[in-house]
């Protein structure tokens with residue numbers, strides 16, 4: 001992806017298997033959000049392509065959503081003056097047979113569709129833990145809940161793939177833990193997830209596979225164990241002395257159940 005003379009992404013490739021959680025980490029300005037923008041049709045990559053189950057994705061955000069790729073944004077983008085429930089219903093409109101224009105004629109089939117949409121939206125709200133606040137105005141929600149709401153709205157489009165851009169930014173440790181649990185639950189429903197985060201502890205305890213971007217290039221990729229032990233990652237990104245990281249890795253390796261991180265039950269507490 002080039003912007004004028006600036007190469008924001010160069011030869012970056014990422015493969016997401018069904019049912020996987022993949023992490024994308026890297027310093028500020030590495031190109032992570034730009035990568036999501038290329039996947040979702042917000043940007044048209046200068047070269048390269050995006051395939052979903054072997055089919056090339058259209059370069060148009062609405063069509064990409066319809067094809068089954070949903071996302072959240074680094075800077076929350078809710079409809080601030082709409083209620084929590086209404087925000088989710090917006091996501092749902094992608095899947096209802098009747099487009100938004102159908103509301104011009106409020107026939108019985110329209111009403112049935114709306115009831116079904118509401119039922120589904122409420123289900124999603126309770127899934128993300130916002131069941132009790134459906135009538136709140138979105139902008140009055142605490143920050144962490146706004147991030148959850150954005151996830152619920154993305155899920156309302158019934159995606160196969162969910163892209164989360166810094167889902168725990170600004171969250172406290174408890175909210176971050178809750179978000180990790182939520183992402184595991186989302187994966188368990190059969191949705192594949194790509195997560196951008198700065199919090200490496202979060203990423204390493206969540207993901208099956210991690211890719212590290214630095215200055216628009218893929219530096220390292222692999223399992224969390226491989227990535228966190230790579231001297232280039234330690235130097236370029238983690239910024240910790242290698243001995244400290246080595247000690248952490250040793251600790252991880254000696255945990256009796258330390259190998260469950262790639263499994264379905266990797267949601268153990270961080271020690």
Ligand SMILES: Nc1ncnc2c1ncn2[C@@H]1O[C@H](COP(=O)(O)OP(=O)(O)O)[C@@H](O)[C@H]1O
Nearest residue numbers: 003006008026027028029030031032033034035
């Ligand atoms: N629309 C754009 N026009 C020009 N430059 C852009 C645009 N979008 C992103 N960039 C540049 O691409 C680089 C990567 O940015 P970004 O993807 O936001 O990084 P990250 O999300 O990893 O922090 C930055 O240098 C940024 O300024």
Ligand SMILES: [Mg+2]
Nearest residue numbers: 032033034074
């Ligand atoms: Mg970003």
